[in-house]
Amino acid sequence: MLSKSAARAFFLVGTATCSAALIGLTVDSFARIPGQTHAEKITPAVARGKDLWDSSNCMGCHTLLGEGAYYAPELTRVYDRRGPAFIRAMLRDPEKMYPGQRKMKNFHFKESEIDDLVEFLEWIGKMDLNGFPPKPDLVPLAVPMTAGTAFVAKAGNRPQIFNQMCIACHSLGGQGGNVGPALDLVGDRHDAEYIGRWLYDPLAVKVDSKMPKLPLSKDQIQELVAFLSQLKSEAKP
């Protein structure tokens, strides 16, 4: 039978070995992390952004690198997903970007602080995270099932700004948010001229519109109008 002193030896040797191994691996990891996270891109603005991130406790609602709270969207890839213009608008007035939805706190940031946070999120977005977040692998199944119309826009032929900004509130082909109406076949409902005016300033077209005036350039509006106005039922093959 095992004696007490043998049990103690097992404990002491095991603990010492494992602690040494953890410290060794940590030294090695610390040598590699700067490369994997592009630490050379941590500019003073990024560092200030991280301080703001911490001192505002954004992690109390969001996850970042998969750590934090489960109340608000994962923000690791938000820079690619929504683009800087959307994030800026969000930080200026969250309520306006997601009217009537789950609430984010308005921190009343200064413009320079918003810039720092955006740079911080851009830096985070470029890290090599060994495959996180995973690519949803059942999407090809889901789209035809929920689209309902024959026209399924492929991600490839959409303007990038559409996939970043509009999809936050609108769905197309069954993918996207549900703050505004689905934009499938929107070309049947509105012509190019109307969509152009709408995108320039929704509130000028409809005073009580829930869609905010978005920070879009002339070129982006033209591109979006061209894209949206051809989402018609005649587009059926």
Place this chain on the structure above:
Amino acid sequence: MRYQSQRVAYWFFATCMALLSLQIIYGFIMAFAHAGYDVLHNVIPFHAARATHTNLLIMWLLSGFMGAAYYIIPEEVEREIYWPKLAYAQLVALVVVGVTAIIGFHFNWWEGRKFLEIPRPLDYLVVLDVLLFVANIGMTVLRGRRKTTTALVLYFGLLSMALLYLPGMIPTSNQTIDSYLRWWVVHLWVEGVWELIMGGILSFLLIKLTGIDREVVEKWLYVIVGLTFLSGILGTGHHYYYIGTPKYWFWVGGIFGALEPLAFLGMAIYAVSMARRGGRDHPNRIAMLWTVGCSIMSFVGGGFLGFAHTLPQVNLYTHGTLVTAMHAHMAFWGAYAMLVLAIISYAMPQLTGRKLYDKPAALLAFWASNIGMVAMTLAFAVAGVTQVYLERKVGLDFLAVQKEIEIHFVGLILAASLFTLGIACFIYNFVLYGLPVGVVAIDGREVPLAVAPAE
């Protein structure tokens, strides 16, 4: 109770009861927000509620561990606490710092790192306070008449807990390094040194409640804490898969993380078999129930539900979802909350001289809280698995998925109500016990209560 200074434990336990009640209130605030009723947003936004909920948890567990140590160590080493007054001062300081931190959270004063939200200046005070506590316990052990394994394991658990808080305070502007070091606190606490504390307290309870030979209990104690560290230290790697760290952590974290449940399984087998073998039929059955319950529920919450998402292939999908919240609730409840409630159940009759352990409220407290917690875990599980499927597999938008799972938070609220009923009964019983008496006068001499009737 054999030493007068043990009485300070009562005040630590009373603090536990107060902070636990507050923690539950904040839990409800968050559950309602998830269910679509974020009515308090302007006063207590979600991130304030969350930081308060989790920090209150840590604080009351800390207070419980300290109370347990002040109760157990004198009896184990056979002497009074070295600086009894310091123990009271140190409790007051802990409460003051804690309350300041919690109020600060409501005014946007914090550090914003999950579980370590307490702002930096207060961090130093917490460390100082815990070090004073460790010194007090340390001197008591050092000057004690005997040094038992139980006392040493408990003491080193508490000491390492204080020291491991320090890596979490190293400043860095790299989010990955920040997170890497945060786990040295969070993971190495709950899956490392806190298990030492757990082992120490459980073996004290088992020795007292079953009358089994100390040598046998303590030998297995070494084996279990040995298993804990063998798996838990390198098991830290199960948090280093997807935060910008090298890929070899898939192997290290995967293998050692998968071994971690063994320590909890060992703890459960150990407690159950000691309880079975124990000859003496201790009248405080409710304390025994909490003790054995703790060992089993910690295996379910930590071991089983931890294993469910520790492999890198699974964690890729569950990382940072409500699945983690499911595991976190059951694990913290089973391992550490029940542990503190077990030592309180054991110590209260000894401290106050009233034997209320046969009261129906005591039994209801155990069953309602445990069944409630199992149901809460199920609600989180259904919400979490649905979230993983719809968001990470199908690719639906975050907010759209949250709409789908709102209903499970209504379920959570119902389950939490049952849980809260259990806790209310526990606190009711606690209040009935009244204040510690501790001493009686016999022949003009003050004699500790527990010793008096037997002599």
